[in-house]
Amino acid sequence: MTTEQKTEVRKPEKEFESSVTVLEKQTQRRIFKIIVIGDSNVGKTCLTYRFCCGKFPDKTEATIGVDFREKMVEVDSENLKLQLWDTAGQERFRKSMVQHYYRNVHAVVFVFDVTKMSSFENMPGWIEECDRHNLNKEIPRIFVGNKCDMTDKIAVNTNLAQKFADSHNMPLFETSAKDDEKANHVDAIFMTLAHKLKNSKPMMPLHLSQYGTGYQNNDIVNINDSPERRGLRRATQDADGNKDGNCAC
């Protein structure tokens, strides 16, 4: 750990000194939340599993509500944590449950199934939904056509998908969560997003990005924003928050 990584911190109370010191020693690690949405059965769970766990799951189940997966990635020698919210595709969930997760996300991945026209045709609905939740329009969005391995069953041709993606200002990726040869491709998609996120400006107002920070969890510093500007300041606030004794973190 080099000294450059240390930053001035206001030390609120003596007893928190040690936590702050621990924090100072951390590599400052940014966390990005990515929501993955699209119709049921398009392969959202398989894609996120492929990326986070490195393989195609042998038994997937319907997602009920939301599942959560994460992965550490390195982008230009910065370690980032990507948190993927894998949501349920059935309409009833999306209408009443998934909203909660649209908040505070840094990127959106829209997934359709290239072998199923309806999953493509439903995309405007998903996009509208996403807009409706007041997501910052600047948020990176990508458009993923999954199940490309089923070459004889392709129902949505690339041109059509590309046109749609263009009209919504999103890059299109066609891929397969299943095909082992495409594994790098799935990684590349999420890495593209990670690059974009890394270079993007901070987008969370401070009040939305307040978290407790558990110093026990030594390699995690929860920072939504650029660390120089926000991270340590937030950590200090959290230390303040500790005073009321309501939280063990």
Place this chain on the structure above:
Amino acid sequence: MKLTNGSTTESLATINPAIIESDNDTDKGCFDEIYLEKKQQIEACLSEENVDIDKLREFAISPGGFVTDDLRQRAWPKMVGIDVENIPPKPDEAVLHGHRDYNQVVLDVNRSLKRFPPGMDDNIRLGLQDQLVDLIMRVLVRHDELHYYQGYHDICVTFLLVVGEDVAFALVDKLSMNHLRDFMDANMDRTKHILNYMYPLISRVNPKLTDFLERSEVGTIFSLSWLITWYGHVLPHLRDIVRCYDFFIACHPLMPIYLAAAIVLYREKEILENECDMCILHGLLSKIPDDLPYEQLIVRAGQLYKKFSPDEVAHDAILNFKKSQQLAKARIQNRQKYLKPVKKKRWFPLLYQDGSNIYLKITFWTLTAVISATVIAYLKPSDWDMNIAGWWT
């Protein structure tokens, strides 16, 4: 009906060895030993001409539940009040396949492999998956007001594995109009509302933990799959799932949320050791550890229920619901239309059965712009078919 009790049991004999092998493994002997006496008592109770439902209910709740799947096959229909000799026949395939939810059901059943005992022969499993689709569709085509949700199949597969298709159908058919009714609305408002019972319960026992959870903004969705699948989606062993089912069938429809509160409370230490962060806590909580002491948690859930009745918690739950509604509203400009018409409705919640006698407890209150989850008619079997809508003003 084609399948009598006898043939049901017979067909299950091909399924059960696999279940026993994989599920009850080493502690089976010990398990049987502990509950030997209880098994005999249940046996005796079930052999009587007029089965004492109150007594069955006690067995279902007390440690071990109905102990074995053989006893469950006989006890569950009695508890729910179905006549296994008179199960409505299966409609034509065209009817089953023509239902609006058919495609989703097939997608979900195709992905339900995890729910079948490991090592089960593929052909047997495929056959059971077909039966699972049929059993779900049979219920749905009978009640147009019921809407399929992802997770319903997790409940149905549990019944299928224990009692076979026909009896499972009859059980699920009745439960869907009662215990599961709130989950099967066109939307999930009432389901969400039931989830709102969890924090008020936790906070009555452990305000510190509630505060921590609330601050993390983890919400309640980590327990959604617990609730709407009756833990079928999340508990790794079928033996634990069926044990919970004994309990839930015997209790008030809100009992699954009491169990959720008991589980969260039990995991206090583990929770507080983590960062006060939504993602981390969601990740932690949504995965139920393998080795939870289920019997103990069931007792705990029962205690919570006795101490803090749904009536008592309802008020807080409604406040929570309002709060989350308002938050959502503030965030969402173009709110979906479906929430709008709900204004000034009267609610007739909390009808619940105490044994075979009906004990109706009706609380009236007027709510503005709030949807109550508690409009559940839990009536004696002959009244069970009554349309829920009849209870609305």
